[in-house]
Amino acid sequence: MRLFIGGACAGKRDLVANRFPAAAWCRAGEGAFPDSWRTRLAPGQCLVITGWLDGLAAALVDEPDDDRLRARLAAELEAMVEAERRGQGEVVLILPEVGRGIVPLDPADRRLRDLAGWLGQDAAARADEVWYVRHGLARCLTVV
Template structure:
């Protein structure tokens, strides 16, 4: 699993498209998150984007943040398992929305919190984490084939 994270219009999509030509792209705000592991093909890349809309809808449907985070955790584990089983690559493009002014509205703070938890949970599982700014990617974490973080 690889994570590309950065602000709006930072160049995440272009970098991922260049690094993973021929990848299957899904917007989780349209296609959903659960079951996406079935879209991963052997030796291919699966790119998941559209997280803000999915998070907003999930927050509106689920009042319990812990239960919602548990659902996210289970979906991430299914993706990691599918990745190992078929030698594919899951790539997540996440927005960085945790910087700046803390929103006044409780719903907006929940969105910010959940997006931050999602980013932490993905980063903990990812073999590589890339922070993208101005079209440039900086590797924040990469695990080498022996499993050691570099």
């Protein structure tokens, strides 16, 4: 699994599109969150998953327990890694970096920010490569 993370309009999508021109794309907020990727992953194909903030926002409405939701997301990340190990395709995640800047006053917005940060940490811990993107430039933070 590869992870590309950075702020809004940092160039993540363009960078990934250039590196993986034949990839299929899906949004994490489409269908059943977060496991909508399962029907799109195919052997020999790269699947790029975007739209995490929308999916997280919707999931927060349905799940009041942050720890339970984080565990559910971590299980999905594990399933992605396992699917890659079994040769079912390659997964590329594009995640937003929302932890910089002003902390939101609204509790729901703070929950979203926190969960996005935890998702980033959990994805980075499982990814073979983590790329930080800023101003259209990417720096590889880790390669396993």
